[in-house]
Amino acid sequence: MYPVTSQFLDAIAHSHTMSARVDAAYNGAATKNDLTFHDGTVTLDRGSKIRRQLSLTVSDPSLLPRAVTDTLGAGGQTLTAYRGVRYPSGVVELATLGTFSITEVSGDRDLGPVTLSASSAEALLQADPFETATTTKGYSTCLDAITYLIHQTIPGATITNRTGANPALPTMSWDAGADRWDAVTSIATAMSGEIYVDHGGAFIIAPVPNPLTGPVVWEIAPGGVMLTDTRGQTLTGVYNGVVVTGDNTSSGSAPVTGSAYLTDTSNPLYWGGPAGKRTYSYQSSAVVTSGQATQVAQTLLAQYGAPHTTVGVGCVPNPALQPGDIVRVRHNGRQRRPGRRPNRHHPDGAQRGFRRDLLGCPFRHDQLGGPGDRARRRHHPRHQQGRRPGRRLAARHRHRAERHHHRRCADRRCHRARRPAAGHLHHCRRR
Numbered sequence: 040m041y042p043v044t045s046q047f048l049d050a051i052a053h054s055h056t057m058s059a060r061v062d063a064a065y066n067g068a069a070t071k072n073d074l075t076f077h078d079g080t081v082t083l084d085r086g087s088k089i090r091r092q093l094s095l096t097v098s099d100p101s102l103l104p105r106a107v108t109d110t111l112g113a114g115g116q117t118l119t120a121y122r123g124v125r126y127p128s129g130v131v132e133l134a135t136l137g138t139f140s141i142t143e144v145s146g147d148r149d150l151g152p153v154t155l156s157a158s159s160a161e162a163l164l165q166a167d168p169f170e171t172a173t174t175t176k177g178y179s180t181c182l183d184a185i186t187y188l189i190h191q192t193i194p195g196a197t198i199t200n201r202t203g204a205n206p207a208l209p210t211m212s213w214d215a216g217a218d219r220w221d222a223v224t225s226i227a228t229a230m231s232g233e234i235y236v237d238h239g240g241a242f243i244i245a246p247v248p249n250p251l252t253g254p255v256v257w258e259i260a261p262g263g264v265m266l267t268d269t270r271g272q273t274l275t276g277v278y279n280g281v282v283v284t285g286d287n288t289s290s291g292s293a294p295v296t297g298s299a300y301l302t303d304t305s306n307p308l309y310w311g312g313p314a315g316k317r318t319y320s321y322q323s324s325a326v327v328t329s330g331q332a333t334q335v336a337q338t339l340l341a342q343y344g345a346p347h348t349t350v351g352v353g354c355v356p357n358p359a360l361q362p363g364d365i366v367r368v369r370h371n372g373r374q375r376r377p378g379r380r381p382n383r384h385h386p387d388g389a390q391r392g393f394r395r396d397l398l399g400c401p402f403r404h405d406q407l408g409g410p411g412d413r414a415r416r417r418h419h420p421r422h423q424q425g426r427r428p429g430r431r432l433a434a435r436h437r438h439r440a441e442r443h444h445h446r447r448c449a450d451r452r453c454h455r456a457r458r459p460a461a462g463h464l465h466h467c468r469r470r
Contacts (some may be wrong), residue, residue, distance in 0.1 A: 209324070
């Protein structure tokens with residue numbers, strides 16, 4: 040999580056004044072601070088190759104670029120976006136959402152608005168594939184090789200290793216035209232980690248987050264910051280076994296294999312259980328020993344062997360959250376919707392003579408349109424603050440329907456008995 044004060048976290052959970060800012064720069068020098076904009080969206084996605092993306096709408100048509108070097112030109116200009124809270128005292132606390140390179144800009148030259156798209160620095164490496172066959176010969180460790188590949192595209196880029204390890208790397212090679220960012224991520228995987236660009240534009244090599252052991256940075260719960268709560272299950276992208284193969288012909292080493300499986304039978308997705316055998320295969324020339332292959336397999340199993348239950352949570356925006364942060368989500372459990380009864384079914388599975396109207400109250404077909412129907416609506420729990428008709432009120436409805444039928448029906452049997460004849464009530468219709 041981006042470092043913010045406790046006052047900031049408390050403020051976003053209540054009514055507050057939001058503050059946002061966008062600064063523009065070119066070649067490291069600021070060109071326009073506090074850019075006036077109409078609307079904007081920042082998307083952070085840990086599962087995407089480009090982790091941070093920005094879309095911005097600027098009302099001023101004079102900012103539509105004519106030259107590549109203009110303030111909002113798509114020629115290397117960067118935008119840094121911030122969002123935060125303005126306190127009643129006038130003090131503003133902002134969290135950095137990311138630094139983005141403009142990739143596309145368009146708009147009406149006379150009326151505007153100007154719309155633009157921008158991406159974090161991963162897009163720069165994706166746009167620069169290898170021009171010729173490339174190897175890591177001369178770079179003996181993973182960090183050295185990653186630094187070499189990134190600095191070929193972005194000289195002077197900041198690279199930080201947070202995994203606490205820097206294993207030896209055999210010679211790796213790629214053909215001309217191969218994706219440079221894919222090469223970098225494959226080396227980071229060999230380090231049992233992942234690589235991404237943070238909010239400040241630096242490349243970070245970090246361990247894969249583990250929700251079971253990692254620190255919780257924020258809590259989302261009903262009655263607090265939670266707005267919506269959805270739940271689902273899927274087996275797409277879920278595996279209970281990982282097999283890693285290392286085959287490096289450049290170094291002349293023999294192929295190696297490592298594997299990891301979910302063997303705990305208390306886990307419903309265990310290997311060979313009712314869910315079957317779902318194997319994820321991974322191959323890398325950066326893996327040259329069996330121990331390294333097993334370690335990579337265990338890291339990937341922790342990522343792809345996660346529970347198949349998906350949770351979608353809508354909450355108030357917290358600009359300090361970062362992809363990979365661990366949050367705790369609390370639920371109220373299964374609850375029945377207020378104002379509804381469970382469906383009443385006969386043992387044979389058929390609902391005899393009863394159905395349910397839009398208000399959620401059961402009634403008989405023969406009560407439609409009569410004064411009993413009006414009484415039922417008048418005494419509906421929506422007008423009675425959650426109270427439901429009891430037996431006495433239900434009998435009153437039935438008697439009113441019978442009296443209404445007695446007045447309308449011309450059948451002598453009904454007049455003689457002063458009540459509807461058996462099986463005759465449903466034939467009555469209002470005239």
